[in-house]
Amino acid sequence: MGINQDGKEGSLILLKQGAEAEARCVAKARCLGVSTPVLYALDPVLHTLTFEYVEGPAVKEIFLDFGLNGVNQELMNDVAAQIGYTIGKLHDGGLIHGDLTTSNMLLQNGTNQLVLIDFGLSFMSTLPEDKAVDLYVLERALLSMHSSCGNVMDQILAAYRKSSKQWSSTWNKLAQVRQRGRKRTMVG
Amino acid sequence: MKVFEVDGSALSLALFTDVMNSNELLDAMQSATLEPEVAFLNASLVPDVFPVLVAAHKTLLAKSRETLTTRTLHSELVYNYSGSKHISESLKRCGISKDSTYVLVARFDASLDEMKSIEKLINGKEIDLEELEGRANQAQIQKHYKISGLELGISSLANAITCRIAARDAL
Numbered sequence: 001m002g003i004n005q006d007g008k009e010g011s012l013i014l015l016k017q018g019a020e021a022e023a024r025c026v027a028k029a030r031c032l033g034v035s036t037p038v039l040y041a042l043d044p045v046l047h048t049l050t051f052e053y054v055e056g057p058a059v060k061e062i063f064l065d066f067g068l069n070g071v072n073q074e075l076m077n078d079v080a081a082q083i084g085y086t087i088g089k090l091h092d093g094g095l096i097h098g099d100l101t102t103s104n105m106l107l108q109n110g111t112n113q114l115v116l117i118d119f120g121l122s123f124m125s126t127l128p129e130d131k132a133v134d135l136y137v138l139e140r141a142l143l144s145m146h147s148s149c150g151n152v153m154d155q156i157l158a159a160y161r162k163s164s165k166q167w168s169s170t171w172n173k174l175a176q177v178r179q180r181g182r183k184r185t186m187v188g
Numbered sequence: 189m190k191v192f193e194v195d196g197s198a199l200s201l202a203l204f205t206d207v208m209n210s211n212e213l214l215d216a217m218q219s220a221t222l223e224p225e226v227a228f229l230n231a232s233l234v235p236d237v238f239p240v241l242v243a244a245h246k247t248l249l250a251k252s253r254e255t256l257t258t259r260t261l262h263s264e265l266v267y268n269y270s271g272s273k274h275i276s277e278s279l280k281r282c283g284i285s286k287d288s289t290y291v292l293v294a295r296f297d298a299s300l301d302e303m304k305s306i307e308k309l310i311n312g313k314e315i316d317l318e319e320l321e322g323r324a325n326q327a328q329i330q331k332h333y334k335i336s337g338l339e340l341g342i343s344s345l346a347n348a349i350t351c352r353i354a355a356r357d358a359l
Contacts, residue, residue: 020358027355030348033338038347039354040242045253050354052347089338113342 010053011040018120019047025095025122032093034086035108035115054117056109059083060102060145067148079107080152082114084159087138090116091131092164098122100138102145128166132173135160139178189303190317192237194244200298201240203231203291203320207312210288222309224295224302227262228284229269231292233332235324236346237317240294242353243268248296265294271333271352281332290323 023042030036038052059079066076083105090097097104098121106115125131139153146152161167189202207213216222234240247264250256258264258275270278284291293306307314326345329335335348343351352359 023355023358027351027359030339030343030351031336033336033341035342038343039351041245041354042358043249044357 011050012037012053013048013050015046015048017047019049020044022119022122023049025119025124028093028095028124029090029116029119029122032089032095034090035113036119037115037117051117054106054108054115056107056115058103059105059107059114062107063102063142063146063149063152067146071149076149076152077155078112079114080155081159083138084156084161085163086114086116087135087156088160088163088167091134091160091170092166094124094126096123096125096130096134098134100134101141128169128173129177131166131170132177135170135174136177189307189314190237191298192241192244194241195248197244197248198297199241199244200295200303201237201317202293202303202307203315203317204293204310204312205231205290205315205319205323207289207291207310209311210284210291211286213291213309214284214286224298224306225260225262226306227265227294228288229266229292229294230282230284230288231290231320231323232325233269233282233329233349234292234320235326235329235349236320236344238346239349239353240265240269240292242350244294244296246353261296262294265296268353268356271349271356273356292320 019042023039026036026039037054039049040052041050062075062079066072087097087100097116097119099118104116104118106117107113108115135157138156142153164170189200192199192201213222213228217228229240243265246268247261250264251261256264258267258279263279266283267275267278269282272278289312291310291312293310295302295306298306324345329345329349333349333352335345339348
């Protein structure tokens with residue numbers, strides 16, 4: 001973007017299908033108190049979104065580092081708590097992220113604030129089913145990538161439980177989803 | 189007065205307080221006798237220069253595609269600073285009124301002479317753009333842009349405005 005930002009961080013331009021929908025979800029997430037990169041521009045003709053470039057590692061990198069070099073328990077606790085808290089706020093506001101993986105969570109340099117990115121698969125829903133699937137996707141991602149980090153998901157769910165007022169219906173659904181997998185219909 | 193580069197164009201901004209002739213400025217603007225053409229923004233709604241630059245970017249893009257919503261480039265800047273798509277409401281809220289005393293003046297690609305004549309037009313005291321933050325009316329901004337306390341917990345006022353300017357036409 002040609003804006004001379006005088007010391008502001010750079011920006012990231014993304015070409016998207018459903019750019020407008022994603023912009024709406026980002027705006028909604030921020031209203032709910034969930035940290036996302038700032039949206040700088042939306043081009044309706046080119047279907048591009050221009051975001052603030054957030055400096056900092058993805059949670060995926062942090063956890064992979066834990067796997068290689070040992071877990072920094074204090075950092076782990078903080079990150080897990082922020083993840084649970086953030087998703088709780090999102091879900092209570094009726095917003096499903098749709099792609100909760102550790103690559104879509106950044107830890108901002110300096111503030112150590114958790115920033116959620118990529119709302120390209122997000123949608124509005126208050127169904128416990130959809131929230132449970134959202135959490136389940138994260139759980140599977142953690143199991144496949146970061147099992148050497150111990151049980152992060154438990155910590156995340158503990159924080160989620162504290163932050164979400166609709167925890168119990170989601171928890172019940174999560175148990176069901178764990179049994180059967182993500183998709184509702186099982187036609188073989 | 190400071191000049192910022194936006195998409196290859198220059199945007200000159202100047203901040204004035206104790207403005208006494210808003211009435212005349214408004215009349216001149218509405219009767220299209222204001223020379224040169226400028227944008228007058230309600231400076232109480234501007235906590236930082238960045239959201240104005242974002243609105244400017246949007247404005248220049250529309251101009252380049254010949255898709256301006258309002259009549260002129262500079263009225264478009266005022267319109268784009270708003271969080272609302274309602275044109276006249278936006279121009280009223282983000283622009284100046286008869287009793288405005290705190291005004292941010294903007295002009296695209298202004299020559300030095302043009303800026304000098306603009307400064308003469310305004311019966312007020314020019315102050316540094318750095319004063320924007322301290323003089324912004326947070327309550328008014330929160331109300332106009334519908335910014336919740338929750339959002340301020342994770343974002344500055346300027347960034348919250350920026351997001352709304354950027355996403356307005358999708359909301």
